[in-house]
Amino acid sequence: MRREAPPPNRVIGLLVLVAGLGWWLLATVSVAPNRIVPGSPLRAHEAAGWPAALALVLALAGLAALTWRPARRRLWLALALATLLLMALPAWLALAATSSVDPSLPQARLGLGAGFWLLLFCLSLMVIELRTRLALGLSAGWLLVAAVVSAWWLASPWLEPLALMREYQGRSDQFAGALVYHLLLVGAAVGASLVVGALIALAMRRHSAIERGAFTLLNFLQTIPSLALFGLLLAPLAWLAANVGWVNALGVRGIGWAPAFLALLGYSLLPMVRNTFVGLSGVEAGVLEAARGMGMSRRQVFLQVRLPLALPVVLEGVRITTVQAIGLAAVAALIGAGGLGTFIFQGLGQAAMDLVLLGALPILAMALAVDSLLGALTRRLDPRMAAGAPA
Amino acid sequence: MIELRDVTKRFGTETAVDAISLRVAPGELCALVGTSGCGKSTTLRMINRLIEHDDGRILIDGRPVREFDEQVLRRRIGYAIQSTGLFPHWTVARNIGLVPRLLKWPKPRVEARVEELMTLLGLSREQFAGKYPHQLSGGQAQRVGVARALAADPDILLMDEPFGALDPITRETLQAELRQLQSRLNKTIVFVTHDMDEALALADRLVVMRAGRIVQQGTPLELLREPADEFVASLLGGDDRGLKETAIIRVAERMLPLSPRLLPQARVHRDATLRQALAVMFREHADRLAVVDDQDMAVGELSLRRLVENRREE
Amino acid sequence: MKSESLQGRHRATRLEIWRVPLIWLACLVLLAAGMAWLEPLFRWLQPDTRQVIYPHADFLVLLGRHLLVVAAASLLAVLLGVAAAILVTRPAGRDFLPLVAQFASMGQTFPPVAVLALAVPVLGFGTWPIIVALLLYGLLPIVRNTLAGLEGLDPAVHEAARGMGMGPGQILRQVELPLAAPVILAGIRTSVTISIATAALGATVGASNLGAPIISGIVNGNTAYVLQGAALIGLLALTVDSAFERCQRLLDARRA
Numbered sequence: 026m027r028r029e030a031p032p033p034n035r036v037i038g039l040l041v042l043v044a045g046l047g048w049w050l051l052a053t054v055s056v057a058p059n060r061i062v063p064g065s066p067l068r069a070h071e072a073a074g075w076p077a078a079l080a081l082v083l084a085l086a087g088l089a090a091l092t093w094r095p096a097r098r099r100l101w102l103a104l105a106l107a108t109l110l111l112m113a114l115p116a117w118l119a120l121a122a123t124s125s126v127d128p129s130l131p132q133a134r135l136g137l138g139a140g141f142w143l144l145l146f147c148l149s150l151m152v153i154e155l156r157t158r159l160a161l162g163l164s165a166g167w168l169l170v171a172a173v174v175s176a177w178w179l180a181s182p183w184l185e186p187l188a189l190m191r192e193y194q195g196r197s198d199q200f201a202g203a204l205v206y207h208l209l210l211v212g213a214a215v216g217a218s219l220v221v222g223a224l225i226a227l228a229m230r231r232h233s234a235i236e237r238g239a240f241t242l243l244n245f246l247q248t249i250p251s252l253a254l255f256g257l258l259l260a261p262l263a264w265l266a267a268n269v270g271w272v273n274a275l276g277v278r279g280i281g282w283a284p285a286f287l288a289l290l291g292y293s294l295l296p297m298v299r300n301t302f303v304g305l306s307g308v309e310a311g312v313l314e315a316a317r318g319m320g321m322s323r324r325q326v327f328l329q330v331r332l333p334l335a336l337p338v339v340l341e342g343v344r345i346t347t348v349q350a351i352g353l354a355a356v357a358a359l360i361g362a363g364g365l366g367t368f369i370f371q372g373l374g375q376a377a378m379d380l381v382l383l384g385a386l387p388i389l390a391m392a393l394a395v396d397s398l399l400g401a402l403t404r405r406l407d408p409r410m411a412a413g414a415p416a
Numbered sequence: 417m418i419e420l421r422d423v424t425k426r427f428g429t430e431t432a433v434d435a436i437s438l439r440v441a442p443g444e445l446c447a448l449v450g451t452s453g454c455g456k457s458t459t460l461r462m463i464n465r466l467i468e469h470d471d472g473r474i475l476i477d478g479r480p481v482r483e484f485d486e487q488v489l490r491r492r493i494g495y496a497i498q499s500t501g502l503f504p505h506w507t508v509a510r511n512i513g514l515v516p517r518l519l520k521w522p523k524p525r526v527e528a529r530v531e532e533l534m535t536l537l538g539l540s541r542e543q544f545a546g547k548y549p550h551q552l553s554g555g556q557a558q559r560v561g562v563a564r565a566l567a568a569d570p571d572i573l574l575m576d577e578p579f580g581a582l583d584p585i586t587r588e589t590l591q592a593e594l595r596q597l598q599s600r601l602n603k604t605i606v607f608v609t610h611d612m613d614e615a616l617a618l619a620d621r622l623v624v625m626r627a628g629r630i631v632q633q634g635t636p637l638e639l640l641r642e643p644a645d646e647f648v649a650s651l652l653g654g655d656d657r658g659l660k661e662t663a664i665i666r667v668a669e670r671m672l673p674l675s676p677r678l679l680p681q682a683r684v685h686r687d688a689t690l691r692q693a694l695a696v697m698f699r700e701h702a703d704r705l706a707v708v709d710d711q712d713m714a715v716g717e718l719s720l721r722r723l724v725e726n727r728r729e730e
Numbered sequence: 731m732k733s734e735s736l737q738g739r740h741r742a743t744r745l746e747i748w749r750v751p752l753i754w755l756a757c758l759v760l761l762a763a764g765m766a767w768l769e770p771l772f773r774w775l776q777p778d779t780r781q782v783i784y785p786h787a788d789f790l791v792l793l794g795r796h797l798l799v800v801a802a803a804s805l806l807a808v809l810l811g812v813a814a815a816i817l818v819t820r821p822a823g824r825d826f827l828p829l830v831a832q833f834a835s836m837g838q839t840f841p842p843v844a845v846l847a848l849a850v851p852v853l854g855f856g857t858w859p860i861i862v863a864l865l866l867y868g869l870l871p872i873v874r875n876t877l878a879g880l881e882g883l884d885p886a887v888h889e890a891a892r893g894m895g896m897g898p899g900q901i902l903r904q905v906e907l908p909l910a911a912p913v914i915l916a917g918i919r920t921s922v923t924i925s926i927a928t929a930a931l932g933a934t935v936g937a938s939n940l941g942a943p944i945i946s947g948i949v950n951g952n953t954a955y956v957l958q959g960a961a962l963i964g965l966l967a968l969t970v971d972s973a974f975e976r977c978q979r980l981l982d983a984r985r986a
Contacts, residue, residue, distance in 0.1 A: 034825065035825045035826075036825050036826055036829055139852060142852070150829060150833065153829060153832055153833070153836075154828065154829045157828045157829065157832060158828070245968070248923060248967050248968055248971045249963075249964045249967055249968075250926055250927030250930050250963050250964070250967050251927055252927065252930045252931055252941055252944055252959075252960070252963065253927075253930065253944070253959070253960035253961075253963040253964045253967070254960070254964075255960075256944045256947070256948075256956040256957065256959060256960030257957065257960045257961070257964065259948075259953055259956055259957075260775070260953050260956070260957055263953065279953070280948070309499070309501075309504075310499075311497060311498070311499030311500065311501040312499075312501050312502070312503060312504065313501075314466065314497060314501055315495065315497060315500070315501025315502070315503075315561075316501070316503070317466055317490070318461075318464060318466055318490055318495035318497070318501070318574075319490060319491065319495060319514055319515050319518065319564070320486075320487045320488070320489070320490030320491035320492075320515065320518055321487070321514075321518060322487050325518070330503055333505050334503075334504065334505055348839045348841075351841060352840075352841020352842060352843055352844065353841070355841055355843045355844065356843050356931065359934070359945070359948055360948060361948075366843065369843065369844075369847045370934055372847075373847065373850060373934050373935055374934075376855075378850065381847045381848070381850065382848070384847070385843075385844040385847045385848050388841055388843075388844050389840055389841070389844050392839045392840060392841055392844075393836070393839055393840075396836075396839040
């Protein structure tokens with residue numbers, strides 16, 4: 026009996042095509058003698074020679090071939106190949122650095138070009154696609170990420186001519202400080218919003234008037250664009266700092282951490298309050314009725330039934346809030362709050378795009394990591410993750 | 417024993433339960449029936465004080481429920497509801513052990529009791545103890561619900577349409593199991609349902625409610641034979657009442673002893689209902705049936721005439 | 731006769747419904763046009779500064795540019811996003827559904843600032859990169875919600891539609907899209923709200939819009955500029971958001 030062969034995976038095919046064309050036609054890197062002069066773009070074979078460029082094209086073709094008849098074993102191989110490619114990219118960059126950056130110029134640098142970014146992006150999408158097709162769990166995903174990150178980490182001594190690395194080396198202390206500050210700001214805002222949000226949600230459950238009022242106010246707050254909210258907080262806080270002694274003593278100013286913290290808190294409250302409230306109110310009536318009917322006290326019903334059942338929804342709120350705060354804290358750099366956003370706006374101001382990357386990439390990584398960690402925690406806490414409760 | 421005296425409940429201006437009086441004897445299964453909104457669930461929930469009554473008295477073993485601490489009261493009354501109300505974040509075993517744990521039983525005793533109940537309700541321990549409610553079928557979930565209600569061995573069991581959401585076959589199985597369970601455990605059960613067949617099959621006593629009042633109460637046979645009014649009659653099936661009646665009388669109660677006459681081919685078990693006997697007669701085109709026991713030995717006979725005879729006076 | 735009076739009543743409620751967005755709009759336009767009249771107020775706030783009204787461009791022009799960028803990006807995002815979501819839920823495009831769905835939800839965790847900042851190295855400074863960045867970022871909530879709306883449809887409805895003999899196109903236009911409309915609209919609302927906020931940040935990459943007074947105010951330590959820009963952006967966001975809210979309410983009312 027002949028088994029029907031599965032149709033080719035068109036997704037991988039398309040991604041291979043896009044990545045390959047980008048690799049071949051667009052500039053993969055640009056080389057500049059120093060920070061000020063714009064770099065001259067180089068295509069793949071110009072940067073690191075024909076053999077390496079062709080090897081990558083061959084590997085891409087291999088990916089397409091493996092997924093042409095996507096049996097499970099072939100998909101595994103394709104996943105391994107795509108991951109290996111992602112791990113090999115820093116080696117190629119090192120090769121490009123040695124062959125096209127003049128070692129006699131200490132400030133010479135290698136910038137990444139559109140072709141390289143496109144390849145990186147397409148390969149990442151391929152890994153995601155293959156992981157989905159193979160129905161691999163979260164831990165497998167983390168394993169892949171860890172493998173790729175450690176490959177880049179190991180290659181970093183040879184990547185010094187990379188413009189991103191040059192920018193980092195220039196301000197490694199500043200970078201560590203900004204990273205910590207960013208995390209502190211986000212952590213403080215999310216922590217405070219969790220406490221305040223829970224209190225508001227509890228008050229809302231007591232009085233429906235508070236429920237309406239709080240939702241209206243928080244919705245209103247959430248609508249105001251971040252830049253505007255930071256701006257609007259600037260004047261009153263400056264006035265308070267100038268006129269109220271203890272506020273000033275706290276270190277509150279019109280710019281700096283105070284408006285940033287307040288704005289982040291304000292934005293965080295809506296998702297936090299909404300999820301806490303919905304979580305606590307959304308517990309199925311029959312469950313609560315049974316809990317009371319079995320003779321549980323109010324306290325027991327709340328602590329043993331309502332709260333644990335609401336927890337996944339509350340955690341979902343923490344996830345949304347944290348991811349949002351990580352991004353907004355970057356904007357706060359505009360009003361002098363510090364953090365990784367500082368690099369972004371400095372970079373934009375100096376037209377130094379690699380400095381922008383130095384700020385933006387860690388922010389992206391943080392947002393993704395928090396999202397996936399808290400998401401995993403939420404799913405673990407929810408016994409009904411797979412199926413709904415019985416009718 | 418449960419006793420309600422002139423119990424009234426008002427929601428705002430609306431009177432949900434209007435001065436009803438009811439006695440449920442120990443070991444009795446009392447079914448509250450009526451159309452939706454007639455106050456039957458409210459009545460049930462006033463017994464364990466999930467709803468507080470406004471007027472009148474509710475007594476349990478002669479003591480007003482108001483005198484109990486409400487949690488203590490509820491812990492000694494079993495409670496099972498249609499949506500099962502199983503805690504979705506707890507395993508089956510933990511759900512069943514809820515009330516014993518609330519009563520601070522020592523851990524080994526709770527575990528032993530959980531195991532006992534799972535066996536009692538036909539839930540294999542290895543298979544179900546560690547499962548979560550969402551992994552159960554409707555019938556299994558309801559079994560767990562009943563097990564949980566029975567966990568602390570309460571004398572009284574309140575059940576609010578416990579089998580309402582199940583398919584007919586599972587429902588009948590669970591009804592049969594409840595009947596068996598009841599014959600062994602002899603609990604005092606108050607059972608709310610809108611399924612008249614279920615009420616007739618299970619109840620020792622039927623209480624028909626309408627608009628917050630008790631219209632009629634009595635044994636199923638009494639109500640079927642002498643409905644107090646048109647409402648009760650139509651609720652009990654109108655012209656189908658006769659058939660419903662045949663469904664609660666056993667063949668053994670009507671059969672005649674073996675006679676020297678030749679036994680008919682068509683046969684029916686002695687524990688079958690008259691309704692089933694009627695069905696066999698209809699199917700086999702026979703007006704006489706041999707009644708057999710478990711060993712398929714003839715123990716008597718039943719004629720159509722005998723089946724439809726008026727024997728109320730006996 | 732009867733239907734006419736009904737329609738009349740309908741019209742009245744319709745105007746009634748749009749009252750709040752219209753009030754916000756009026757505030758927005760009045761403030762943008764009449765900022766100069768508020769000079770005494772800002773003067774009182776900042777007695778030491780010579781210039782208290784943002785001088786580089788008329789506020790109405792800034793507002794217009796802001797709106798134009800957001801509208802262009804959002805319009806494209808709606809067209810592309812809805813089309814993409816429809817495409818990957820058809821049999822021909824199903825292969826792409828898992829990746830698109832996953833990317834749309836993952837992409838939303840990217841902070842808008844980071845996306846905007848990353849667009850600049852690739853696209854350069856100015857208005858176009860902002861439109862492209864807003865478009866790319868704005869696509870995500872729209873794709874995600876459209877997918878959720880189309881995939882979340884009760885299979886029985888789809889089945890019934892097929893059973894009645896409706897073709898795929900008819901099902902899409904008459905059943906799927908109308909039923910998914912509230913979810914799609916919610917996605918568009920999110921997308922536009924984010925775009926308005928992110929466009930303001932565009933001032934840091936050289937766009938001249940309502941974000942410009944804020945940035946300029948921060949850089950020069952002129953709180954009055956900051957307030958002017960912030961108030962206008964806030965009003966713009968509220969106007970647009972409340973208009974969307976009414977749209978959603980109308981849509982809900984229609985099916986109730």
